[in-house]
Amino acid sequence: xxxxxxxxxxxxxxxxxxxxxxxxxxxxxxxxxxxxxxxxxxxxxxxxxxxxxxxxxxxxxxxxxxxxxxxxxxxxxxxxxxxxxxxxxxxxxxxxxxxxxxxxxxxxxxxxxxxxxxxxxxxxxxxxxxxxxxxxxxxxxxxxxxxxxxxxxxxxxxxxxxxxxxxxxxxxxxxxxxxxxxxxxxxxxxxxxxxxxxxxxxxxxxxxxxxxxxxxxxxxxxxxxxxxxxxxxxxxxxxxxxxxxxxxxxxxxxxxxxxxxxxxxxxxxxxxxxxxxxxxxxxxxxxxxxxxxxxxxxxxxxxxxxxxxxxxxxxxxxxxxxxxxxxxxxx
Amino acid sequence: xxxxxxxxxxxxxxxxxxxxxxxxxxxxxxxxxxxxxxxxxxxxxxxxxxxxxxxxxxxxxxxxxxxxxxxxxxxxxxxxxxxxxxxxxxxxxxxxxxxxxxxxxxxxxxxxxxxxxxxxxxxxxxxxxxxxxxxxxxxxxxxxxxxxxxxxxxxxxxxxxxxxxxxxxxxxxxxxxxxxxxxxxxxxxxxxxxxxxxxxxxxxxxxxxxxxxxxxxxxxxxxxxxxxxxxxxxxxxxxxxxxxxxxxxxxxxxxxxxxxxxxxxxxxxxxxxxxxxxxxxxxxxxxxxxxxxxxxxxxxxxxxxxxxxxxxxxxxxxxxxxxxxxxxxxxxxxxxxxxxxxxxxxxxxxxxxxxxxxxxxxxxxxxxxxxxxxxxxxxxxxxxxxxxxxxxxxxxxxxxxxxxxxxxxxxxxxxxxxxxxxxxxxxxxxxxxxxxxxxxx
Ligand code: SF4
Ligand SMILES: [Zn+2]
Numbered sequence: 001x002x003x004x005x006x007x008x009x010x011x012x013x014x015x016x017x018x019x020x021x022x023x024x025x026x027x028x029x030x031x032x033x034x035x036x037x038x039x040x041x042x043x044x045x046x047x048x049x050x051x052x053x054x055x056x057x058x059x060x061x062x063x064x065x066x067x068x069x070x071x072x073x074x075x076x077x078x079x080x081x082x083x084x085x086x087x088x089x090x091x092x093x094x095x096x097x098x099x100x101x102x103x104x105x106x107x108x109x110x111x112x113x114x115x116x117x118x119x120x121x122x123x124x125x126x127x128x129x130x131x132x133x134x135x136x137x138x139x140x141x142x143x144x145x146x147x148x149x150x151x152x153x154x155x156x157x158x159x160x161x162x163x164x165x166x167x168x169x170x171x172x173x174x175x176x177x178x179x180x181x182x183x184x185x186x187x188x189x190x191x192x193x194x195x196x197x198x199x200x201x202x203x204x205x206x207x208x209x210x211x212x213x214x215x216x217x218x219x220x221x222x223x224x225x226x227x228x229x230x231x232x233x234x235x236x237x238x239x240x241x242x243x244x245x246x247x248x249x250x251x252x253x254x255x256x257x258x259x260x261x262x263x264x265x266x267x268x269x270x271x272x273x274x275x276x277x278x279x280x281x282x283x284x285x286x287x288x289x290x291x292x293x294x295x296x297x298x299x300x301x302x303x304x305x306x307x308x309x310x311x312x313x314x315x316x317x318x319x320x321x322x323x324x325x326x327x328x329x330x331x
Numbered sequence: 332x333x334x335x336x337x338x339x340x341x342x343x344x345x346x347x348x349x350x351x352x353x354x355x356x357x358x359x360x361x362x363x364x365x366x367x368x369x370x371x372x373x374x375x376x377x378x379x380x381x382x383x384x385x386x387x388x389x390x391x392x393x394x395x396x397x398x399x400x401x402x403x404x405x406x407x408x409x410x411x412x413x414x415x416x417x418x419x420x421x422x423x424x425x426x427x428x429x430x431x432x433x434x435x436x437x438x439x440x441x442x443x444x445x446x447x448x449x450x451x452x453x454x455x456x457x458x459x460x461x462x463x464x465x466x467x468x469x470x471x472x473x474x475x476x477x478x479x480x481x482x483x484x485x486x487x488x489x490x491x492x493x494x495x496x497x498x499x500x501x502x503x504x505x506x507x508x509x510x511x512x513x514x515x516x517x518x519x520x521x522x523x524x525x526x527x528x529x530x531x532x533x534x535x536x537x538x539x540x541x542x543x544x545x546x547x548x549x550x551x552x553x554x555x556x557x558x559x560x561x562x563x564x565x566x567x568x569x570x571x572x573x574x575x576x577x578x579x580x581x582x583x584x585x586x587x588x589x590x591x592x593x594x595x596x597x598x599x600x601x602x603x604x605x606x607x608x609x610x611x612x613x614x615x616x617x618x619x620x621x622x623x624x625x626x627x628x629x630x631x632x633x634x635x636x637x638x639x640x641x642x643x644x645x646x647x648x649x650x651x652x653x654x655x656x657x658x659x660x661x662x663x664x665x666x667x668x669x670x671x672x673x674x675x676x677x678x679x680x681x682x683x684x685x686x687x688x689x690x691x692x693x694x695x696x697x698x699x700x701x702x703x704x705x706x707x708x709x710x711x712x713x714x715x716x717x718x719x720x721x722x723x724x725x726x727x728x729x730x731x732x733x734x735x736x737x738x739x740x741x742x743x744x745x746x747x748x749x750x751x752x753x754x755x756x757x758x759x760x761x762x763x764x765x766x767x768x769x770x771x772x
Contacts, residue, residue, distance in 0.1 A: 170491075172496075175496050176500065179501070191537050192542075205534075206526065208504070209501070277733070
C-alpha cells in the first residue's frame with residue numbers, strides 16, 4: 001500500500017528541465033522515431049515548445065534524421081511535434097501534398113469517464129485504450145483501412161492512418177469519417193420500401209452505420225455511473241439505465257428498450273449520440289495542417305513517453321511509457 | 332425501352348445527341364416536333380399557350396422553372412410540365428440540359444448559386460422521372476447506368492467529392508472492408524452470418540435496394556453536372572467572347588431563378604419572401620448569441636471570422652439566400668455600405684472585443700479576413716472597388732458548426748427544425764411577424 005502511494009507520487013508529475021535533459025541524453029534514441037516519420041522527414045514541418053507555453057517555435061525543417069537527433073539532444077525541448085501534412089515547401093507550409101488521417105483520443109476528454117479524476121489516471125487511460133480498439137475495428141472492418149499506427153501520446157492516443165486513398169481527403173470528408181466512427185448521430189429508424197414504412201431500430205441492423213452506433217452506445221451505457229451529470233438525462237433515467245446495464249451485456253436491446261420505455265429510450269440514445277462527439281477531438285481530424293506530438297519525444301507535463309504502440313491489446317502506459325528518470329525520482 | 336440519356340445526359344447516347352445538333356442558331360427556331368410532342372404528352376395541360384415551349388431555349392428555361400416552382404411549393408400543379416416526364420422528349424431535353432449548363436458556365440461560373448441550382452434541378456428531374464418509371468424499367472436503367480459508371484469493386488473513397496459536398500453521407504452507405512455493398516448477392520455473402528433469423532432479402536431491400544442505387548446515381552449526376560460546368564468555365568476563360576446565344580439564355584436563367592412564384596391555396600413555408608431588415612438580437616440562435624458574448628477559450632478566430640461574419644452579413648442583408656438561387660454582392664443590397672458600416676461591423680467588432688484575449692489586440696490583421704469574407708478582398712478597408720475579389724461567404728450550416736466549433740452549439744427547441752443558424756433566425760422572425768398579425772385580428 002505504502003509502496004503504491006509513493007509510486008503514484010512519482011508518476012504523472014511534470015518533468016524538470018534537468019530531467020528532460022537526462023531523458024534526451026541517456027534514454028532517448030533517434031531510432032525510436034517511427035519509420036513513418038523518418039522516411040518523410042524532409043516533407044514535414046516540425047514544431048517545438050521550449051518553455052512549456054505551447055508550440056510557438058514552428059516552421060522548422062530537418063534535412064536529415066541526424067540533424068533532428070542533434071536538435072533534440074541539444075535542446076531537450078518541453079515538447080516536440082511534427083506535421084501530419086506532407087509539403088513540398090514545409091518551411092513555409094506551402095505546396096501541400098497530403099495529410100495523414102488522424103484521430104485523437106484524449107483520456108481527459110472522454111465523455112463518460114468512470115473515474116471522474118481531474119487529469120488522467122489509470123482508469124481513464126484504460127478507457128481510452130478500449131475506445132481506440134473499438135475505433136480501429138471500424139476503420140478496418142467498415143472503411144477497409146489497413147495502414148494504421150497507434151501512438152500513445154502521453155495522455156491518450158493518436159491513431160494515424162497512412163492508406164494512400166485517404167491521405168488526400170479534404171476536411172469535410174474527414175469530418176464525416178469522424179462522425180461515422182464515433183456514432184455521433186442516431187441512425188434513422190424508419191425504412192421504406194414500395195410505399196410501406198418499416199420500423200427498424202439501430203440494434204436490429206447488424207452491419208453498416210447502425211452497427212457502429214449500437215456498439216458505441218453500448219459502450220457508453222455500460223460505463224454510466226450514478227454520480228454523472230449528463231444533459232437531457234435526468235437522475236431517474238440515469239438510474240434506470242444503470243439498473244438495466246446487465247441486460248446489455250447480453251445484447252438484449254429490445255428488452256433494455258422495453259424496460260426504459262420507448263420515449264425515454266430515444267432521449268437516452270440522443271444524449272449519448274451527442275456525448276459521443278467527444279470520443280475523439282474532431283478538430284484534430286479535420287485540420288490538414290495540424291502538428292502532432294512526435295513519437296519518442298517526452299510529454300513533459302506528465303513525464304510520459306510519447307511512443308508508437310505495437311500491440312494495443314496488451315499496452316499499459318503506466319508500465320510501458322514511463323521514462324526511467326521517473327523511477328529514480330526521490331519521493 | 333426508356334433511353335439512358337433520359338436519366339443520364341452524360342451517357343454516350345446523350346453526347347451523341349449533342350454532336351448531332353449542328354447549328355446552334357437552330358435552338359431559337361420554332362420546333363414543330365417539340366411542340367407536337369409536348370401537346371401529346373400524357374395529361375399535359377394545353378389550355379394555356381404560355382406553358383408550351385416552342386423552341387429549345389424555351390424548353391431549357393421551362394426545365395428550371397419547373398424546378399423552382401416545385402421547390403417553392405411541393406404541391407404545385409405538374410400538369411403544365413407533363414412533357415418533362417415523357418421519355419420521348421429525351422433528344423430535346425438533352426440539348427436543353429447542355430444549353431443551360433453552358434450558359435451558366437460562361438456567365439456565372441462554377442460554385443455560383445446558379446450552378447448549384449442547375450445541379451439540384453438535374454437531381455430533381457432525375458428523381459421525378461425515375462419515380463414515374465415502371466419497376467422493371469427502373470431496375471433496368473439503374474443497373475445499366477450504374478454498371479457503366481461504377482466498374483468492379485467500388486471503394487467508398489471514390490465518392491470523396493460527393494461526401495465532401497455532403498450529397499451523400501458516409502452513414503448512408505453500407506460498407507464491408509472498404510467496399511460499398513450495392514449488389515444483393517454481395518450483401519448476402521458479406522452479412523449472412525450476422526443476420527441470424529432475419530430475412531436477408533428483406534434486409535437488403537430495406538437498407539440498400541434500389542433506393543441506395545438511385546441515391547448514388549442521382550448524386551453522381553449532380554456532381555457531374557457541377558464538374559461539367561467547371562470544365563466549360565475553364566475552357567471559356569481562354570476564349571474572348573462567349574456565344575451571344577448563351578449569354579441571352581443566361582439572362583433568361585437569372586429571371587427564372589429570381590421569380591418567386593406565389594402559390595394559391597397553399598400557405599407556403601414560413602420563410603418565403605424574407606426581406607432584409609435591421610437585426611433583432613433576441614431571436615438569434617444560441618450559437619450566435621454565444622459568439623456575441625465573446626469567446627473565452629479555443630476557436631476564437633474561426634468563430635468571429637468564419638462563423639459570425641457570414642451569419643450577420645447575410646442575416647442583415649440577404650436573409651433568404653438559401654431560398655433564392657441568385658448570387659448577390661453586398662453592394663447589390665446595400666449600395667452605400669451603410670448597413671455594413673453602421674450595423675454589421677460594429678456587432679462583429681464588439682464580439683471580437685469581448686473575446687479573451689480580444690481578437691484585434693493580438694491579431695489586428697484579422698480585420699482583413701473579415702473584409703474578405705464579405706467579398707471585399709484582402710484589404711484593410713472596405714472599398715467598393717475591391718468588391719468581388721473574394722466571395723461573400725454563405726453562413727455555415729449547423730453540422731459544420733458542430734464539427735468545427737462544437738462549443739458554440741447549444742441547441743434548443745427551434746434548432747430541431749432547422750439545418751442552418753440563418754434559417755433559425757428567419758424562422759423566429761417569422762414567428763414574431765405572424766404572431767403580431769394574430770393579435771391584430
Ligand atoms: S443547432 Fe444550429 S442553430 Fe442551433 S445552436 Fe446549434 S448550430 Fe446554432
Ligand atoms: Zn481518470
